[in-house]
Amino acid sequence: MLGTEGERLADLAHRTPESTPVPTCPGWTARELTRHVGSVYRATLAWLAQGARPRRWQREPGRGQSVEEYLREGLAALRAELERHDPAERAATWWPADPTYGFWRRRMAHETTVHRIDLQWAAATPFAETSDDIPEDVAIDGVDEALSLWFGQRLPMLGMTGTRVGSVAVRTGGHSWIARAGPTETVAWRCAEGETENADVVVSGRPGQVYLWLWGRAGPWSLDSVDGDYDAAGQLWALLRLATR
Known part of the structure; x- marks a missing residue:
């Protein structure tokens, strides 16, 4: 790769x-x-x-x-x-x-x-082409890296946290994660699909699309589905933009 x-x-x-x-x-x-x-x-x-x-x-x-x-x-x-x-x-x-x-x-x-x-x-x-030419397994791995490494590790290293408590479930390619942010923590983990129902918002899309979204290469509301608290989803997107800039 x-x-x-x-x-x-x-x-x-x-x-x-x-x-x-x-x-x-x-x-x-x-x-x-x-x-x-x-x-x-x-x-x-x-x-x-x-x-x-x-x-x-x-x-x-x-x-x-x-x-x-x-x-x-x-x-x-x-x-x-x-x-x-x-x-x-x-x-x-x-x-x-x-x-x-x-x-x-x-x-x-x-x-x-x-x-x-x-x-x-x-x-x-065009961006539509760039999302489609990311192999699905590469995109899923990149989603995991964005959440586990940059959100869960890099943000605390930089001393950055959320302004409000909120949890976001991310679904793509048959895989699921939860990212939780607030004034005292930023953590993320892989989870079972059923666990996503406990999040404040569930965001989902094709693997390449979610990859671009988490890496700040697509707009905050560019995913196929944002179901729940839009502010929590927006906070995740904004925090990752800070972590990966």
Whole structure:
């Protein structure tokens, strides 16, 4: 997945003028988005090499190197490093629940997919197409990562909470989750379908659609169904926008 999405992103970077604005990443151009992903690849390699959060890594293309070349070089190096290790092998990460190489495989795959979608949108590719071309299993995994990692872990790390108590059930592709937010907590977990009936609101849609919604790449009311407390659903969407920006 990382390799496929990385190549798609690099091809888009090659075809898109560097000065093209990226609407889903306010203030960014195609060049800055491409540079950002190339930098994240190198930061991940530094995490793996140093066994801790790195302070220094190559954040910009080298002298005479294009931003596309910078991206492709980082992608190749990261893929090679990840392929040398079993996903279950221990590695330093920023999520205590998953200190493995598998964490980085998953994290970089979704980092790349989301920003590929951003660049597709910047290049004027309709959003309906971007949601349909995310494989269902990838989208479901990305829904789980958005809720368990970014909502349940990243928001507390940033010291961000909700302004009101509310629970949201998320349903897609035969899977269900509950995300609960309030002034004192942000937590999320997988659940049985029957458990969703206890939530304040149930949101549902096709996996690709829910993926884009949770990652802030679709509007707050763009899902097929929002059944219940619209404010609770809006709070989840807004909190994830803060966590994943």
